[in-house]
Amino acid sequence: MARRDHQDSRGRTGTRVALMCAVIAALLGGCSSAVSLPEERPPAEAIREDIETIFSTLYGEAAVRAVLVQQHGKLVYEQYQESTAQDTWDVRGVTRAVTSTLIGIAIDRGLISGVDATLGQLLPDYAGVLTPETAAIQLKAVLTHTANFAPMSEERDIRGTPADLSAQADWVAAILADRASRGPGDGRFLFSDPGTHILAAIVAEVTGMSPFRFADEVLFDPLDIDTAPLWEERFSPDGDPQELLREYQEAEVAWPADPQGVNLGYTHLRLRATDLMRIGQLMLDEGVWDDEQVVSATWAVQATSPVVATVGYGTIAYGYHWWVDPQRGMFYAQGEGGTAVVVDPVRDAVAVIASEVTIDDPRGNHGFASATAVGLAALLLADLSSDSR
The missing domain is CATH 3.40.710.10 (DD-peptidase/beta-lactamase superfamily)
Known part of the structure; x- marks a missing residue:
């Protein structure tokens, strides 16, 4: 299938650093070049632990209920917490x-x-x-x-x-x-x-x-x-x-x-x-x-x-009710409370995070969780190969 043109990948390490900056920006209010980050990110299992840690910090208990990553049309990572695929x-x-x-x-x-x-x-x-x-x-x-x-x-x-x-x-x-x-x-x-x-x-x-x-x-x-x-x-x-x-x-x-x-x-x-x-x-x-x-x-x-x-929203652009990140070649939809659908055409991949926090939940800021979910989904995608199918 013909695909749209995208900017070339900036390299595996550079992309991961940039994506981690997005998460840090959501959590700490900004990201500068002086921030020291590891060049290598852990595999998806370890990133899943990061997700649990961040959301438990935000809300006092784990809020993420499902994490899925799909590449080339095939599910490559799937985990549910206190839930099932049918929920x-x-x-x-x-x-x-x-x-x-x-x-x-x-x-x-x-x-x-x-x-x-x-x-x-x-x-x-x-x-x-x-x-x-x-x-x-x-x-x-x-x-x-x-x-x-x-x-x-x-x-x-x-x-x-x-x-x-x-x-x-x-x-x-x-x-x-x-x-x-x-x-x-x-x-x-x-x-x-x-x-x-x-x-x-x-x-x-x-x-x-x-x-x-x-x-x-x-x-x-x-x-x-x-x-x-x-x-x-x-x-x-x-x-x-x-x-x-x-x-x-x-x-x-x-x-x-x-x-x-x-x-x-x-x-x-x-x-x-x-x-x-x-x-x-x-x-x-x-x-x-x-x-x-x-x-x-x-x-x-x-x-x-x-x-x-x-x-x-910084360099983030907007389409027809989809957010677009031109620098990373990604687009996404996000839901208040920590739900995100992030699409990466460069890697031919999609990541989904579903969370249970509602807009009237007294435990935390739903918009904060939304931005965090997008950043974490992008981190999961960055662990995938950018080889074309």
Whole structure:
């Protein structure tokens, strides 16, 4: 299969040092050339011990539940802690990459004209909320977080949903109204989970079904991801969040929805670690799974390539809801609490780390764990040979 061009590998030792710097930066707030690091990293088994040590330090007990590494389409490392391959986890922010892929499939199928389509064209049911300015927002701007939707509120309720949003009867209308009041902004990168929920609303609008059911038909089924029984109960401002949370935690594959039935585009998709591996492998292989083009190669490459520069994330760029590290030739999706899918096309490999820490866990900072998981997954990939298959 033809693959995209990447920068040449900087050498095994140099790459490992750089990747260790990424982990140290996450843990200590920075990495300079004066840091002394061993030239040789331990094998995967020893790195697994590093993972356990770091997460036990962060949270007082081990939080990592699954670590998988796959190269050339074959699993080369797999370990579970207090879990099995069949257990599902709230993958949190990795949900965003799934939502983006559904947009790509909808474009492939002609349900969306392309990334230049506007919100006015894509959300006709919300014409009454859209202003001329917000109606003209292009899909590409929402995909790249450059449309000035509000950043995620730090105030969250027990569900991990912004308290000011979960109280609304119509989340999509509230998000669009808030965006109108904010104005167009300066076009720079501003990470926005409410903006990602608008993507899920677009999927629902153009397909006539919930994002979860569309995903089950066009993405999960082709990837042999078992979703039965499909759980997508709706949040309600009048409902009992504790009861819904209990039901959600007892479900297998699950994806809760807003009061209108739009699954939360930015979070709370429950999947197995092996399911995350399949999604990473799909993007690595430019949209192909088992000789079937599940999402077009055009979309798979564009989504995982640098499209816009980020603000506050160093040299990391952003595609269509995938983070992109041009220096290392990697792209990844990360979930708050320590879940990551890191893809390394140079080594033809994917690493997955699934963790149990939730956004409302009192033990630690979920964003801190997310960055750490990405760095550790990259370390595991650095131990693999860069020989082409």
